[in-house]
Structure formats: C-alpha cells, structure tokens
Amino acid sequence: MRKKIWVLILIAFFATAFIAGCGTGEDGAADGDETHTIVGLYPLTGVLSTFGENSAEVAKLAAEDVNAWLESEGKAWQLRLEIDDTQTEGPVGLRKMQSWYGEGVKFFAGPMGSGVAQEMLSFANSNQIFYISPSSTSPALGIADDWLYRFCTDDSIQGPAIALAAQAADVESMIFCWRGDTWGDGLQGAAEATAIELGMTVYPEKLRYDPIKEDFTSEAALLDEYVTDLVNQGVPLEKIGFNLISFEEAAPFIAEAAKYDQLHEIAWIGSDGTAYSEAILQHPVASEFAAETKFINPMNRPAELSEQSNFDHVRDHIQEKLGRETDAYSYNTYDTIWAFALAFDEVGYDPVAVRDVLPEVIDEWSQVYGASGNIVLNEYGDRAFADYNYWILDENLEWVNPGYYDGATQTINWEWEIY
Structure with a gap:
C-alpha cells in the first residue's frame, strides 16, 4: 500500500512539472517555442488613428520580414508580434503595457503620442521595460538613461x-x-x-x-x-x-x-x-x-537612403493595404521592429543587454537597409538629426x-x- 502511494505521488509530481513546462515563458510565449515577443502599442482609435493604422500595418510587415530572414539564416528562434490599441490615451496605454508585462513581455514598439509615452515612463523605468516610439517628439522626454528611446528627433x-x-x-x-x-x-x-x-x-x-x-x-x-x-x-x-x-x-x-x-x-x-x-x-x-x-x-x-533601403518596400505595402500614402513615422516603425530583432539575435531577450547594443546595431543596419535612412541616436536615445x-x-x-x-x-x- 505504501509503495502504491509513492507511485501516485511521483505521477502527480511529473504531471505538474509537465503542465508548468507548457506554460507561459518570460516573454509571453510558450516555453517550448523559441520565440521573443514585441507588442506594438499604437493608436488604432482616437485622434491619431490614421498614424496608428499605418504603423500597425508596417510593424506586421517588418515582423514577417524578420521571420523570413531568421528562417533563411537558420536561426533557432522566431519573432512574435502583438498589436494593441492605446486609443491615443495615456491611461489606456499604461494599462496595456502593465497587462502585457504581466505576461512576460519586456519590449514595446510605440506608443506614438508623447502624452501616452510619458504616462508609461515611470512604470517602464521601474521595471526595465524597453520601449521605442516612432513619433514621440516632446523635448521634455529627452532623458538620459531612461527606458524610452525615440527614432524621431524632438521638437x-x-x-x-x-x-x-x-x-x-x-x-x-x-x-x-x-x-x-x-x-x-x-x-x-x-x-x-x-x-x-x-x-x-x-x-x-x-x-x-x-x-x-x-x-x-x-x-x-x-x-x-x-x-x-x-x-x-x-x-x-x-x-x-x-x-x-x-x-x-x-x-x-x-x-x-x-x-x-x-x-x-x-x-x-x-x-x-x-x-x-x-x-x-x-x-x-x-x-x-x-x-x-x-x-x-x-x-x-x-534621411538619405541607400539603394537597398526598405523605403519603397514600406511605401508600396501601405499603398496596397490601405490605399494611401503612408506617414514618415511609419518608416521609423519598420526600423524599430528590426532594431529589436537584431539586438535579440545578438544578446537575447534581455532589456539591459538589448539597450546596451541597440544604438550600434541600428546604426550599422540602417545605413544600408533603414526604411527611414540611417538612425544615429543621441545621449538621450533619441534620433540625433532630421530634416x-x-x-x-x-x-x-x-x-x-x-x-x-x-x-x-x-x-x-x-x-x-x-x-
């Protein structure tokens, strides 16, 4: 009888371990999947919805391109992109970031508005959540050593x-x-x-x-x-x-x-x-x-584009998908997804390590492939130059x-x- 009890205990233990092993990983993906997650926080509704629609579509395009590249290179991981709506409202954007962080996500593309970006800043800084805005331009958010980078110049x-x-x-x-x-x-x-x-x-x-x-x-x-x-x-x-x-x-x-x-x-x-x-x-x-x-x-x-720039690739995609000329900040969005992905490939899903290598990674890659041209960041993590x-x-x-x-x-x- 005692032997039977121990067998049942061991079965229960291994069953629990198996279920836990199939749960959610630290980046919001299943442990069995070698996947790193980025959440795109864009204003799909509200007073920036035109820009949000553009960037959401471009982020999806970039994620597809990244995964195609990963497969062609025989890499052992894939990129997972999720899109969520900030409604162009700071409190909504913060709640979305907090919710996704609770699922293990540590990297965000967006938001677009400076008011929303500011709302998120304290939480991001406290938890080492790395987020990159394609379009937040407020000079007040040019802060050294914070966790918000911006692929646009400030105002x-x-x-x-x-x-x-x-x-x-x-x-x-x-x-x-x-x-x-x-x-x-x-x-x-x-x-x-x-x-x-x-x-x-x-x-x-x-x-x-x-x-x-x-x-x-x-x-x-x-x-x-x-x-x-x-x-x-x-x-x-x-x-x-x-x-x-x-x-x-x-x-x-x-x-x-x-x-x-x-x-x-x-x-x-x-x-x-x-x-x-x-x-x-x-x-x-x-x-x-x-x-x-x-x-x-x-x-x-x-910025000045190389012959291999993804500018036309992005522009043609939005023309096909949405039937209109896209905005300049959507090109920054394309480059943002690639910046994260290239950094993940180099140092893994680690915000501290990614933040350290990202300026050099995006500078080198964007000189050739950047949809928005070459991206050089200043001491605040913001784009340094623009016309x-x-x-x-x-x-x-x-x-x-x-x-x-x-x-x-x-x-x-x-x-x-x-x-």
Missing part, C-alpha cells in the same frame, strides 16, 4: 521648421493654438521661441485646449476676435499667421474656422500631427479650407510635398514656390 528641431514656414509666408504676427499635453506644450514653445528670434510678434492671448475636446466653436470665435484685434492694430490679414498644433481634432476646428471670412485670408501652419491627416482629407469643409489656405505641415523627412518635409493639400485634395526644411542649415528648399 526643438520641428519648432524652427514651423517658424520658417511662417516667415516664408511673410507673416509678421503669430497666433498660437495647441492641444494642452506634453507634446503640444513642447512644440508650441519651440515654435514660439524661433518665431520671436526671426522677428515676428506673438499675440499675447493663446488658445491652449483640453486634448479630449471635440467642439471648437468657442476657439474658432476667439481666433476670429484675435485676428480682428490685430487688424485694428494695423496688421494686414496677409501678415497674420496661425499655428494650429493638433492631431485629427484639427478637422472639426478647421470646419468651425471656415465660417469666418477673414480666417480664409490669414496664413495657416500646422505640424506633424496634421500632415497627411485622413480626418482633414475626408472632411468636406476642412479639406477645401486647408487647400484654399495652403495649410502647411512639417513632417519628419526620411522636415512640408505637406499641403493641393487643388485636387491630395497631399503633396512642395519642399523641405534643412535642419543643418535652417533653411527651406522649395521644389516649387507656394507663397
């Missing part, structure tokens, strides 16, 4: 691109309006500082709005009042510039502004948050107004690129004059 470079566009439009007085979050505050400050350096006056009343706002009736009315005040001070309409720093809530804002005749006569300048905006393009009033006013938007310009393309809607309501801002020389190179 200390985009700010001058905005102000130079206003100068090209012969603006003398600038009015600012922006979403009141980490990204908006940082970009507005950089744009205003450069505008002042260039000799423009900045209207003292400013329109800083709640990021969850959807109705802009009062803001459009106030803008009209500010323009009237400047005209009464002797500033001609054509010398007044308006900088709208927003995401896709720009569409209802512009639709409200279109109700005021004189707002059709001032210069409108946007930002990377509204370049390629599908919300503006699909809005019958906002699109016509944007085309009429030459609403100009700077957007990160891919900015300008995007406007033409008379056919298509986004076109009339020129770009050269960050090194701080000048605009026009393909054709728009002012």
Whole structure:
C-alpha cells in the first residue's frame, strides 16, 4: 500500500512539472517555442488613428520580414508580434503595457503620442521595460538613461521648421493654438521661441485646449476676435499667421474656422500631427479650407537612403493595404521592429543587454537597409538629426510635398514656390 502511494505521488509530481513546462515563458510565449515577443502599442482609435493604422500595418510587415530572414539564416528562434490599441490615451496605454508585462513581455514598439509615452515612463523605468516610439517628439522626454528611446528627433528641431514656414509666408504676427499635453506644450514653445528670434510678434492671448475636446466653436470665435484685434492694430490679414498644433481634432476646428471670412485670408501652419491627416482629407469643409489656405505641415523627412533601403518596400505595402500614402513615422516603425530583432539575435531577450547594443546595431543596419535612412541616436536615445518635409493639400485634395526644411542649415528648399 505504501509503495502504491509513492507511485501516485511521483505521477502527480511529473504531471505538474509537465503542465508548468507548457506554460507561459518570460516573454509571453510558450516555453517550448523559441520565440521573443514585441507588442506594438499604437493608436488604432482616437485622434491619431490614421498614424496608428499605418504603423500597425508596417510593424506586421517588418515582423514577417524578420521571420523570413531568421528562417533563411537558420536561426533557432522566431519573432512574435502583438498589436494593441492605446486609443491615443495615456491611461489606456499604461494599462496595456502593465497587462502585457504581466505576461512576460519586456519590449514595446510605440506608443506614438508623447502624452501616452510619458504616462508609461515611470512604470517602464521601474521595471526595465524597453520601449521605442516612432513619433514621440516632446523635448521634455529627452532623458538620459531612461527606458524610452525615440527614432524621431524632438521638437526643438520641428519648432524652427514651423517658424520658417511662417516667415516664408511673410507673416509678421503669430497666433498660437495647441492641444494642452506634453507634446503640444513642447512644440508650441519651440515654435514660439524661433518665431520671436526671426522677428515676428506673438499675440499675447493663446488658445491652449483640453486634448479630449471635440467642439471648437468657442476657439474658432476667439481666433476670429484675435485676428480682428490685430487688424485694428494695423496688421494686414496677409501678415497674420496661425499655428494650429493638433492631431485629427484639427478637422472639426478647421470646419468651425471656415465660417469666418477673414480666417480664409490669414496664413495657416500646422505640424506633424496634421500632415497627411485622413480626418482633414475626408472632411468636406476642412479639406477645401486647408487647400484654399495652403495649410502647411512639417513632417519628419526620411534621411538619405541607400539603394537597398526598405523605403519603397514600406511605401508600396501601405499603398496596397490601405490605399494611401503612408506617414514618415511609419518608416521609423519598420526600423524599430528590426532594431529589436537584431539586438535579440545578438544578446537575447534581455532589456539591459538589448539597450546596451541597440544604438550600434541600428546604426550599422540602417545605413544600408533603414526604411527611414540611417538612425544615429543621441545621449538621450533619441534620433540625433532630421530634416522636415512640408505637406499641403493641393487643388485636387491630395497631399503633396512642395519642399523641405534643412535642419543643418535652417533653411527651406522649395521644389516649387507656394507663397
């Protein structure tokens, strides 16, 4: 009888060990699978959904390409990519990161907005979770030795691109309006500082709005009042510039502004948050107004490309999948997935080791294959250099690129004059 009891105990022990061995590994994959997991946290809904859709599709493409490469090289592991929706909201993004971390995931591609990236930062730093944003540009998030890297430059470079566009439009007085979050505050400050350096006056009343706002009736009315005040001070309409720093809530804002005749006569300048905006393009009033006013938007310009760059590969994929031109930050997303994968292949699924080798790994790989060109990171883990393309809607309501801002020389190179 005693012998029978011991046999039953041993059977139970080995059964338990077998079940545990088939459970979830430290990177969220089954132990039996040699798999490393990245979660793409993108705004599939909310006011950055156009950008989120692009990056989600590009991340899937990159993961497929990585796995094809791993197979061709006879590597002993595979990449697992999961996509989740931040809804363009910080608390949602943080909850998603916490949930996936609970399943063993230590690496994230995204988020896109600086407000969401900031919400995640403390948790990521406390738990050594490595995440790379393709598009977070707030200067406030340029922090040494943190766990957020960014494959775009911060807005200390985009700010001058905005102000130079206003100068090209012969603006003398600038009015600012922006979403009141980490990204908006940082970009507005950089744009205003450069505008002042260039000799423009900045209207003292400013329109800083709640990021969850959807109705802009009062803001459009106030803008009209500010323009009237400047005209009464002797500033001609054509010398007044308006900088709208927003995401896709720009569409209802512009639709409200279109109700005021004189707002059709001032210069409108946007930002990377509204370049390629599908919300503006699909809005019958906002699109016509944007085309009429030459609403100009700077957007990160891919660096010089090698013949083997994946730029066309990414661009053609989005054209086929979504039927539109993709945004510049989606090329950063493609390179992000490869950066993680190449680092995993070199040092394994270890955040400390990956963070140590990643700058060198992505610099070397991106010189030849980078969809966004060569990626050199600064001491904060952010992209060190970039130029900015300008995007406007033409008379056919298509986004076109009339020129770009050269960050090194701080000048605009026009393909054709728009002012």
